[in-house]
Amino acid sequence: xxxxxxxxxxxxxxxxxxMQDMQDPEMMREAQTMMNDPAFQERMKTLTDNPNFKEHxxxxxxxxxxxxxxxxxEEKMKARVAAGQKELEDFKKxxxxxxxEEKRKKENAKKKKNQKPKTSSKKKGVKKV
Numbered sequence: 001x002x003x004x005x006x007x008x009x010x011x012x013x014x015x016x017x018x019m020q021d022m023q024d025p026e027m028m029r030e031a032q033t034m035m036n037d038p039a040f041q042e043r044m045k046t047l048t049d050n051p052n053f054k055e056h057x058x059x060x061x062x063x064x065x066x067x068x069x070x071x072x073x074e075e076k077m078k079a080r081v082a083a084g085q086k087e088l089e090d091f092k093k094x095x096x097x098x099x100x101e102e103k104r105k106k107e108n109a110k111k112k113k114n115q116k117p118k119t120s121s122k123k124k125g126v127k128k129v
Contacts, residue, residue, distance in 0.1 A: 013091060015077075016084030 021027045034040050047053055063069045 011087075012080045012084030013087035014084070016081050016088045019081055019084075020088075 063073055
């Protein structure tokens with residue numbers, strides 16, 4: 001995809017997240033609320049009035065008319081979703097690892113702060129007679 005070409009989905013990971021979110025009823029209720037907001041509707045109108053968006057939609061409509069191209073497009077999207085799911089799993093795993101490490105660091109710092117300084121039971125410089 002060229003740098004000037006409109007890409008409605010962004011990265012594969014974002015596409016995979018979108019597909020997961022669309023299965024979540026709470027997320028879909030939030031989306032419905034957002035779509036009913038006049039400010040959101042105005043932003044969507046601005047997007048759909050964009051010449052790049054219009055051109056992309058026209059190209060997609062033409063592509064969908066050809067069964068072979070439609071199938072090819074569907075296969076590409078499936079591959080992108082699969083790649084995105086892998087990226088998303090890796091991202092979530094790495095995030096969990098980083099959060100666990102951060103938690104350990106905080107707990108260790110808290111333990112050090114709460115520890116009493118060690119003192120020697122022997123008095124220096126005093127000899128028993």
